[in-house]
């Protein structure tokens with residue numbers, strides 16, 4: 598009996614302490630961070646994301662398996678800025694893994710160092726809807742922020758696993774070189790549509806719009822997290838007509854009833870626009886996320902000219 602208990606304890610400790618030969622276990626809130634961590638970590642890490650790319654990243658249904666994954670994690674990567682406030686803090690508590698608490702050595706807030714837009718300058722109240730008090734948390738949709746996230750992950754992996762820091766540096770350099778080349782390609786594809794006004798369902802796209810010189814003129818949600826209302830929908834219809842707005846971008850987890858109604862009144866095109874890796878099977882990594890969305894937007898705009 599005594600021996601059995603000793604064995605179980607050793608196995609648990611071994612699992613938590615990650616022996617030198619084991620891979621670094623990375624859990625991220627979003628598939629986007631898992632993709633970047635996989636590129637930077639290579640063979641020395643294993644990654645898993647809690648949210649699926651087709652789910653609303655603000656509202657993830659916690660599963661018991663998440664607690665197990667978090668209990669075994671060496672590194673937790675979160676978007677921060679309160680994107681995950683609705684589900685992640687209790688899961689961290691229940692994981693009983695002190696390393697991955699905010700401030701712990703195994704916690705990485707991916708927003709640090711990124712260009713964060715729309716930081717509120719006034720007190721945030723419930724009347725403003727689901728406004729995030731530290732700025733817009735959908736910042737990974739600017740590829741330059743993807744670069745910052747990759748650098749933060751490489752630095753953190755080197756800290757947790759210094760024996761492989763040369764590999765992390767080399768992988769980061771390869772990721773950045775590919776990103777630089779892809780950014781040139783994406784910018785040239787988007788250049789003809791610079792200054793195009795768009796309406797988006799949720800306020801997910803300010804960083805994307807900034808990166809590719811689009812202008813977000815309005816949102817189908819009257820306030821963040823608040824479903825469409827008839828009066829606001831009428832305002833959006835009038836705005837689209839007055840400003841000749843060609844496109845509405847709708848995240849895959851929203852009902853398209855209102856966007857389609859607005860399209861019927863205005864002629865604007867509804868595009869299902871994916872904010873995360875894994876939103877559809879062809880969006881298999883951080884690069885194909887931009888490939889997919891940019892190709893969709895460019896084809897829709899070509900159809901209009």
Ligand SMILES: [Zn+2]
Pocket residue numbers: 655734735799800801821
């Ligand atoms: Zn949001």
